[in-house]
Amino acid sequence: MSGVKINNVVKRFGDFTALHELNLEIQEGEFLSLLGPSGCGKTTTLRLIAGFIQPTQGSIILGDQDVTQVAPQHREIGMVFQDYALFPHMTIADNIGFGLRERGYPKEQIRARVGDLLDLIRLAEVGERYPAEVSGGQQQRIAVARAVAYPPKVLLMDEPLGALDLKLRETMQVELRRIQQELKITTVYVTHDQTEAMNMSDRIVVMNTGRIEQIGSAEGIYDDPRTRFVADFVGQINLLDAEVTGADGDFLIAETLGSQVRVPKGEGECSGKVSIAVRPEHLQLVDTSSSDNALNVISGKLSGRTFAGNLTRLFVDVGAESPIVVEARPQDAPSEIGVSINIGWKVENSRVLTE
Amino acid sequence: MNTRWDLILLPSFVIIGILIVASQFIFLEGSFYKDLGLGRTGTDLQLTNYIRFFTDSFYLNTLWITVKTSGLATIFTLLLGFPVAYLIARMRSRWSMLLLAGIVVATFVTIVIKVFGLIIIFSADGLINKVLMGIGIVETPYTIIGNQTGVVVGLMHFTLGFGVLLLYSVIQTIPRSYEEAAQIHGASRWRMHYRVLLPLSLPGLTVGALMIFNMSMGAFTSAALLGGGRVFTLPVLIQRTVMMEVKYSMAGTLSAVLLVTVLLINLFSIILIRRLRSARLVIA
Structure with missing residues (x-):
């Protein structure tokens, strides 16, 4: 087992650049997810590590060995x-x-190891059956067992839960994480499903158009998105166009939709046009229409609502392009479409995004 | 009562019946009359022609040459066609469609033209002999016209295009991820082919092999032209018996033997595959 280092890797397919100067270090024993929409380069990255494709430029290090020119089977x-x-x-x-x-193990040893692995995936009784004779979830676990049989330096997974239904997917997330922890195996997991990535990973790499947007823990990426793309892709978020008008200690003063709001200063300089990001669960309905130092308030009209069981989503038209989404407790939610409401959020719950 | 729309099919059934079954039947029936030569036949049914076929070493040898050249052509067509089909099936670029179209076009060019091309290339002062003699591999011109090698080459020329198309469609049905899974888990390219690709394509490969074999068994033009009047396969001999010797009953017998041989070989192969499949040596 060992870590993986991707050094300055560029991958072009003809005129199309799938990866731009990718640098990534995967720690030993870590569960790392590559998260992004289709075409973002996550699968290309995985296939480069596997060796099915060669980088146009750059190198791939497995443990302390440069494997850029090594065939997949080695x-x-x-x-x-x-x-x-x-x-x-x-x-x-x-x-x-x-x-x-394929690696020439003696028959006895293979049989013993296969038995252990069948126990590990809790399918001890199916060994003599054929893949077509077991369920999708079982096939999935068998595929994992095959992948870890010869203790590999790295385990790669390419959207392995995509074909399963939601319930099974959730069970399998726990199961995969358990197997990974039990074997302490370095794992690179490709997915476009953010909940999947957040449930299992030690770290998440958010990718977009062949570049890494952000690397961090699930909490880090959810609570502190660095770019509009990450904010938008991971979880639901409201993005408000704003213009920075001044600063006040650790806070920025900005104007959005005719209201003055305060946001914590991000890293680096920040002026001119920005986006202010607030998650729906951080928004609340407030009585007053005026902001204070701890609470930003904007007003709008209720344009729609959907009931989701444990909460009600309110869509508030504040004069921006898309409505603001607020998650409220069902008993607090006004039911009359068109009514004027004030929504507010604590200053520390908003983020300013420039990219 | 329901309108019997399927009655519409009746006329075509009748026509097909007359064209295929009846014409075969006339030959099969004729084969049981004694052949008196010059187009005359005996009046009572008997096995004279069949007895003659199975006691005359010339006829038996012809049957053996037909089966042998067809079998060899099948094996070599598959061996030659597989890598080509594999490459085209696994290509990601637009070239694959172009290559495939090229093969289709080449396959449906009449065999006469293609065989004449072969004859020109292999003639005594043709390209191949010039090169072979130029670099000193042979001293006298090497020819494939009038020998069994030539017939095998001719049959391959006839079936190769079909072979590539058939194998292409077989390989296409095997997901590329199987190959990648074999490779990443330690199998070399050769081992991957041996343990994964070959077993998975075996059912399709068998059907393809049978089709190529059947085509070869019935091939007349390439066998006649490259046999050069010296190598006789059954189709060549049948044509000769009808057109030159005017022995209709004997020709009928030869046709019947060819038909039954092909049917038996196919039947045997299918039973064999069934057996293998039920023993789980082959999955399809």
């Missing part, structure tokens, strides 16, 4: 594919033992 990597890619003509035991057999 990289000692395990991988779980989106469609699982279990060999349909082999039994489940043969599938799991595939990597061991």
